[in-house]
Amino acid sequence: MSADAARPHVLILGGTTEARRLAEALAAGPYRVTTSLAGRVASPVLPPGETRIGGFGGAEGLAAWITGHRVTHLIDATHPFAERMSFNAAGAAALTGVPLLALRRPGWVPEPGDDWTFADSLAEAAAVLPGLGGRVFLSTGRMGLHTFAHLTDTWFLVRSVDRPDAPVPPRLEVVLARGPFTPADERELLARHRIDVLVTKDSGGSATAPKLTAAREAGIPVLVVRRPPVPEGVQEADCVQCSQHWLQGSRLH
Structure with missing residues (x-):
């Protein structure tokens, strides 16, 4: 052996x-x-x-x-x-x-100052989203973007390592980048793109949590998709x- x-x-x-x-x-x-x-x-x-x-x-x-x-x-x-x-x-x-x-x-837990809404799926998040904001940082992964493709009046920002495949929302800007990202990175991103709502999955952990900190500081609501x-x-x-x-x-x- x-x-x-x-x-x-x-x-x-x-x-x-x-x-x-x-x-x-x-x-x-x-x-x-x-x-x-x-x-x-x-x-x-x-x-x-x-x-x-x-x-x-x-x-x-x-x-x-x-x-x-x-x-x-x-x-x-x-x-x-x-x-x-x-x-x-x-x-x-x-x-x-x-x-x-x-x-x-x-998983993540809301902190004082957070404005979180929860959804049980990406489809539910897409249904709730139009009532929360019009300039969205969609941080749910590029594989599920088709779920939001019908939201023609909403502007989306997506950040990913690779460019997403169609179908995607028609009003979409893609930032190609690889994390981890610091709170300063996330503050700058939200401000530069005038984001008024963050959509994220409850990924948990510290690596991707800075975006939640930046949203809390900016008073931006967060739509959180619960874990399966x-x-x-x-x-x-x-x-x-x-x-x-x-x-x-x-x-x-």
């Missing part, structure tokens, strides 16, 4: 800051680490260790990959809105018996260190 095959093989379902930080934390340890990326960004920043890009073909495809590559631990560190992948991970874990941990960053449901019975951690403890067989706190 090769030295690589003898080591525990951790498959991280990634694409988030936490997934990258976990791969970095495990890089010097006793693990073989593979991070799987969805492939939605043309030139992703690759984490340490091995990487694979693209889908698996559902829970059964993921289970086959786990078995074929002798994965010993599965960590779902996908975006909180990657609902399908999280359910596929739970299904694959059930099929293979490989232990599964969901690394999920805590997650699989039941999956053990969860909310930090990279907790995930390391889980791998080491320690109890999560």
Whole structure:
């Protein structure tokens, strides 16, 4: 047996800051680490260790990959809105018996001075949005822009690493940039484009929270899309260190 095959093989379902930080934390340890990326960004920043890009073909495809590559631990560190992948991970874990941990960053909580409205989906957000403002910083990801394409009277600003594909709202300005962004960056963006409402998913964590701070300071309302449901019975951690403890067989706190 090769030295690589003898080591525990951790498959991280990634694409988030936490997934990258976990791969970095495990890089010097006793693990073989593979991070799987969805492939939605043309030139992703690759984490340490091995990487694979693209889908698996559902829970059964993921289970086959786990078995074929002798994965010993599965960590779902996908975006909180990657609902399908999280359910596929739970299904694959059930099929293979490989232990599964969901690394999920805590959601955001309104602070004093926030003016938040909640929606349960992008479609609901699109229905509510016209009553909140006319110059929108749409920070929900480029994959869901088609949901807002019918809002012909609303002006949208979108910031993404890659240019979004059609269909998109007709009055759309795209800023190509890669985060993280500071509160100063976000203040300048909101002021320069005269934004009067921010739309965002409840991604949670600190990496994308500065836009919320900037909106609060400017008195701009925020339309927040709530997170989708997650699989039941999956053990969860909310930090990279907790995930390391889980791998080491320690109890999560």
